[in-house]
Amino acid sequence: MSTDSPASSPAGPRFPSTLAPPQYYEGLAERFSASVLPTLSPFFAALPRPGARALELASGNGTHVALYAQTHPGIEWQPSECDDFGCRAVDETVRREGIENVVQEAVRVDVIEGEGWEALRRRLDGESDDVKEAFDLVLGNNFIHMIPFPEGPRRIFTSLLSPSLVSPSAKLLLYGPFKHDTGFFSPSDEAFDKEISSRPSSYPLGLRSIDGLARLADETGWRLSERIGVAKGNWVLVFEQQEGRAAGGGQS
Structure with a gap:
């Protein structure tokens, strides 16, 4: 993320306008299991075992990554959040669920800043002296509308x-509400966009265009390979690395 009105306490959230309301988390695991997990599960099942690694961006309070770890054993999960407040929330959920053996301590990753991405690389490099480690899958839920666009x-x-x-074969999965270049998919999407875009923020919040994301992907070594409609008008967008990278081994 970029900048936002700072929290009143240093221990509080860095970007309070982007936080989901507390009621969002009530029954979240059950809702997500029924509506979205069936779409994501084939991508998890296709990962190489043992030793597959998956990175989650914007892990929220850790509910999603806990669900993934409990329903798809054999994958090592790396959650992340944009500030220490979020990382603590994720780690508390992981400890409460007793899944520290498959879910790593959350890493602070503000997607706009380089420091978090470098921290992820150090985390991977520290695991092996001989092999260049990498994530086999990257995913994020309900956050693209809360980061700067198109910079984020x-x-x-x-x-x-x-x-x-x-x-080289890793995919990027983005779940959440989106729009298209010429408008919204539904009145409820438009209402949600109006609500979040009215929140105080130093950059515009709001639903982002799938078409715009596809163009950004094309410019940066990725391509949008699938757009899968799921419950309540949300989408799972599947991005793959462009042919030259996947075929050529793309790691550095």
């Missing part, structure tokens, strides 16, 4: 590849 998605695309944090 562009930085995600480029930072995953330069130097490469992902294996």
Whole structure:
């Protein structure tokens, strides 16, 4: 993310306008299991075992990554959040669920800044002296509308590849509400966009265009390979690395 009105306490959230309301998390695991997990599960099942690694961007309070770890054993999960407040929330959920053996401590990654991406690379490099480690899958839920556009998605695309944090066949999955270049998919999407765009922020919040994301992907070594409609008008967008990178081994 970029900048936002700072929290009143140094221990508070760095970007309070982007936080989901507390009621969002009530029954979240059950809702997500029923509506979205069936779409994501085939991508998890296709990962190489053992030793597959997956990176989650914008992990929220850790509910999603806990669900992934509990339903798809054999994958090592790396959650992340944009500030220490979020990382603490994720780590608390992981400890409460007793899944520290498969979910790593959350890393602070503000997608606009280089420091977090470098921290991820150091985390991977520290695991082996002989092999260049990488993530086999990257995903994020309900956050693209809360980061600067187009700077945020562009930085995600480029930072995953330069130097490469992902294996040549790794995909990037983005779940959430989106729009298209000429408008909204539904009145409820338009109402949601109006609500979040009215929040105080130093950059515009709001639903982002799938078409615009596809163009950014094309410019940065990725391509939008699938757009899968899921419950309540949301989407799972599947990005793959462009042919030259996947075929040529793209890691550096």
